Amino acid sequence: MTDRQQLLQDIKPLSFDGVNPDKPLVIAGPCSAESESQVLDTAKSLAKNGIKIFRAGIWKPRTKPGGFEGVGIKGLLWLQEVKKETGMLTATEVANHEHVIAALDSGVDILWIGARTSANPFAMQEIADALKGHNDVTVLVKNPVNPDIELWIGAMLRIYNAGVRRIGAIHRGFSTYGKHLFRNEPQWHIPIELHRRIPNLPILCDPSHMGGKRELIGPISQQALDMGFNGLIIESHCNPDCALSDAKQQVTPDSLNLIINTLVLRQTKQSTENLALLRQHIDECDNELLEVLSRRMAIAREIGQYKKEHNMQVVQAQRYSTMMSQRHNQAEELGMSGDFIETVMQAVHEESVRQQIRVINSNAL
Structure with a gap:
C-alpha cells in the first residue's frame, strides 16, 4: 500500500459535538494566552457570538530570542477554565513530546502543529511517538514554511502512522523573502493539489498568518471558502492592539463575528x-x-x-x-x-x- 493510499484509507471528518457539520468549522482565539483574564474575556465573547472551539498558543516559537515565548504550562489551566465556564472545546499548538503530553493531560481537545515544526521530520516523529495510544485526539498540521507538498504530506503521514485518524491540514501560506502583500504567500495551487491527492482530508485556512493584517482576514477567508476549504482558524483577542504577539493580525471577537456573518457560503460549487x-x-x-x-x-x-x-x-x-x-x-x-x-x-x-x-x-x- 502506498503512502497516498494509506492516507486515503480511513481519515475521519472533523466533527465535534455541538458544532454544525453543515457549516464551515471556525476555530478562534488569541495568538497567545497572556493572562487568565485575557483568555477568559476573549473566550466568553467568542462563545457569546457562537464560536464553539477556542484556540490559544501556550508555547510560542519566536524567530529571535527575547520576545514573548508564551506563558507555558500554567496557560493550560486557563484553557481548562474556558471549557468549564463556556463549554467550548480547546485547541493549542504543540512542538515536542513534552507539549503533547502536557496538553493531553490537561484535556485539550485539538492539537495543531506549526509551520516551523511540520518542516522538521525529527520533530514530527517525536510528536507522533508522543501521540501513540491517543487515537481519538484531533491533530491539525500546518503547511511547512517552505512550499513543499511532500513534506506536508509526510508530516501528516507520521501522525497517521501513530494511530491518529482525526487529522486535518491547515493552509497558512508560505514564507518568502522581502516585502509582499501577504505575510505568507498563499500559493493556492498547493492546497488544491493536496486536495486532489487526498480528497477526504479536511483542510482549514489560517487567514491571520497568511495575511498578517486584520483587514485581509475577511477577503482571504472568502477565497478559502470559495475554493471549498472546510473551515477557518482565526486569531481573535479581546484587546488586539495590546497583544504580546502578532497584534496586527488579530481582531476583536465582535469584528470576527462581523467577518463571519458577511462570508458567503456557495451552494452550487460544482458548476x-x-x-x-x-x-x-x-x-x-x-x-x-x-x-x-x-x-x-x-x-x-x-x-x-x-x-x-x-x-x-x-x-x-x-x-x-x-x-x-x-x-x-x-x-x-x-x-x-x-x-x-x-x-x-x-x-x-x-x-x-x-x-x-x-x-x-x-x-x-
Missing part, C-alpha cells in the same frame, strides 16, 4: 468551481505583478539617487528606445501583442521617471 479556481489564479498573478512592479520602482528610486549624485538627467532617450524595442520583441515571442506591451511599458516608464524625479528633488535647495 462554478473551475471558474473560481481560474479566477484565483488570476488574483495570484495580479499579486505577483504588483510585487514585481514594487521592486521595479524601488530600483528606479536607486537609479534616481545615482543620477542625483552624478548630476545626470532623468530621461535617457536611447536607453528608453532600446528598452521598448526589446520588450516589444519579447512580448511577441511570448505570444502577446507587442503594441499592448508597449502601452504597458510606457505607463511603467512614466511612473519610474516620476519616482526618480521625486528622489532627485528631495532635499533640494
